Structure formats: C-alpha cells, structure tokens
Amino acid sequence: MTNPLFDLTGKTALVTGSSRGLGRAMAEGLGRAGASLLINGANAGTVATAVAEMRKAGLQAAAAVFDVTDEKAVEAAFQSFDAAGIAVDILVNNAGIQFRKPMVELETADWRRVIDTNLTSAFVIGRAAARRMIPRGRGKIINIGSLTSILARATIAPYAVSKGGIKLLTQAMAAEWAAHGIQANAIGPGYMVTDMNEALLANPDFDGWVKGRTPSRRWGQPEELVGVTVFLASSASDYVNGQIIFVDGGMTAIL
Numbered sequence: 067m068t069n070p071l072f073d074l075t076g077k078t079a080l081v082t083g084s085s086r087g088l089g090r091a092m093a094e095g096l097g098r099a100g101a102s103l104l105i106n107g108a109n110a111g112t113v114a115t116a117v118a119e120m121r122k123a124g125l126q127a128a129a130a131v132f133d134v135t136d137e138k139a140v141e142a143a144f145q146s147f148d149a150a151g152i153a154v155d156i157l158v159n160n161a162g163i164q165f166r167k168p169m170v171e172l173e174t175a176d177w178r179r180v181i182d183t184n185l186t187s188a189f190v191i192g193r194a195a196a197r198r199m200i201p202r203g204r205g206k207i208i209n210i211g212s213l214t215s216i217l218a219r220a221t222i223a224p225y226a227v228s229k230g231g232i233k234l235l236t237q238a239m240a241a242e243w244a245a246h247g248i249q250a251n252a253i254g255p256g257y258m259v260t261d262m263n264e265a266l267l268a269n270p271d272f273d274g275w276v277k278g279r280t281p282s283r284r285w286g287q288p289e290e291l292v293g294v295t296v297f298l299a300s301s302a303s304d305y306v307n308g309q310i311i312f313v314d315g316g317m318t319a320i321l
Contacts, residue, residue, distance in 0.1 A: 071302040075100035079299065080154045082106045082134050082191060083161030085116040087260045088210070088288050092158055095292030096299055097125035101156060104130040104147075134161045134187035144194045156206045156299045157195040159188035162228075164262055166221045177224045184228035188235060192250075196239070200246040206299045207243075207250040209236045211310050213318060215254050229254075233310050240308030249307050251298045256314025258286040282315030 074096060081093040085107040097103050103125060107113040110131045120127040130147075132139040147154060162184040165176050188209050199205030214226035215233040232252055239250035257276045259267065266272045267285070277283050294311050297303050312318050 069302075072296055072300045073100055074156070074296070074300060077101045077155040077299070078104065078152055079156035079158065080104040080106060080130060080191075080195070081158040081160055082187070084158075085109070085112045087262065088255065088258060088291060089158070089160040090116060091288035092160065092291055092295045093127075094120065094123075094125065095289070095295055096156065096158075097127065098292075099296045099300070101299070102126040102128070104128055104152070104154070106130045106132065106134070106161070108133040134191060135182045137190050140187075140190050140194055144198065148198070153202065154195050154198065155204070156208070157192065158208045158210065158295065158299075159191055159232075160210045161187060162210065164222065164225050168221055169223045172223065180224035181228050181231075184225065185231040185235065188232060192235075192239060196243055196246075196248060199248050200243065203247040205243075205246075205248040206303075207236075207239060207248060208295060208298045209239075209250070209252040211236075211252045211254040213254060213256055213312070213314055215252070215310055216318065236310060237308045244307045249298070249303055251303065251306055251308065252310040253291060253294055253298070254310050254312040254314065254318070255291060256280065256286050256312065256317050258288060258291075260288060280315040280317045281320060284315065286313065286315060 079096045079101040081089050083089040084093040084105045093103050105113055105117050105127050113129045113131050117127045117129050132143045165180050192207055209232045211232040212229040215229045218226045236250050236252040
C-alpha cells in the first residue's frame, strides 16, 4: 500500500524536456505515483511518441509541445492550460543542453544559448507556474541542477554557470514564494547513463575517472532520480524549501 504522503493522485505535473532521458524517467515516476503528466519537448513527433508509450503503460499523459527558450510560447502554453482547466501542481524544470569548449575559444552566442536553455527557461517557466500557484496557495517546483551547481569542471563553463544559477534561482524562489505555500527545491544528479553522456561513457579514461571518483563506484541510472522527485513533488516535503539534493553516489561528499 502506497504511503499517502507520497500519493500524487489528482495532481498534474509538467516536466520540461520529458520525451526522453532523465526528464522522461522522472515524469514516468511521477505518473506511477498517480500524477497526470504534461510531457514537454520542442519536437511534436518525439513528444507524441513518448505520450503514446506512456499511455500504453497505463499512465495519464498529454502533450505540451513548446520550446522552453521561447517566452511567448511558454506563456501561450500556460494560457492553453488555463483554457482547458488544467492547473499545474508540480513543475519540473528539467530541459537542458551541454556544450563543451575551452572558455578562450567559446563564442558568446554559445554561452547565451546554454544559459538561456538551462537557466533562463527555468525562471520564465517557473514564473508562469508561480503566478498561477500563488492564488491557489500551493505548488511544487523542482529545478534540475547538477554536480556543477557547486563544482566547476574545465571546458563546460556555460553549463556549470547555468547550473550554479539553478541553485541560487531555487533559493530565490523559496525566498519569495514559500509564504504562498510553494516549495521550490532542486535535484543535483551525478554522472548518469544518458544520451547526453554517451561520448563520456564510451571513453575508457573518463569512465574510469567517474567510477574511481564516485564512492558508489558506478554511474547512476535515470530511474534513480525517481524517489527524490516524488518526495519533492509530494506532501512529504511540505516543509522542505530552497534545498538542492544531490543524487550522485556520494561524489560531492568526498575529496
């Protein structure tokens, strides 16, 4: 029997970048906990396939196709939710990209593209959600950070800065919105087995470094983010606010 603290029945969750990867794993986990899902991505075909597969698995899922970096598209999406009587109870700001290049060779346009996708979109979508959560007096916002929310690594400066910003954005959301019954927290995944990390997984030196640096001696699996996501989306975390929880096999705990 499911503990009622973690029961999301009757709640609606919007997960950005959820047609594949970590976003899809977290969305499916929320769905299995009872939430109705709004599956987001910029590619209508990819989103439609994900929604169909989730429905086939018995989950309640609908498409929410928009580009997270397009502010007008974000507002139009929320207006369409309003018109359909859909209240977003849980927002997971997961959409993100990586870009690797030494800073001295980095073009400003690439810097801005990463910041806009990983950080500014979380602000814009979070603001749209909060404007609707505040009158209801409740809501859950979960921002997806990274190990690089607190630790830098060479050649990924814009990514690290964006994820460092996610940590402080989460705290800023808590500072302004906690009094309205909204909990804003973040998850910091460690090195996970995802499409984004395929090249790193295939590199024996990097694979060995990850396993040697991580106390658990392995990479994480996407489904290992589900437990903390459900916790932060549920009433079990009603007095948790402005925190970042690392799911990293212990990497940030050791020198």
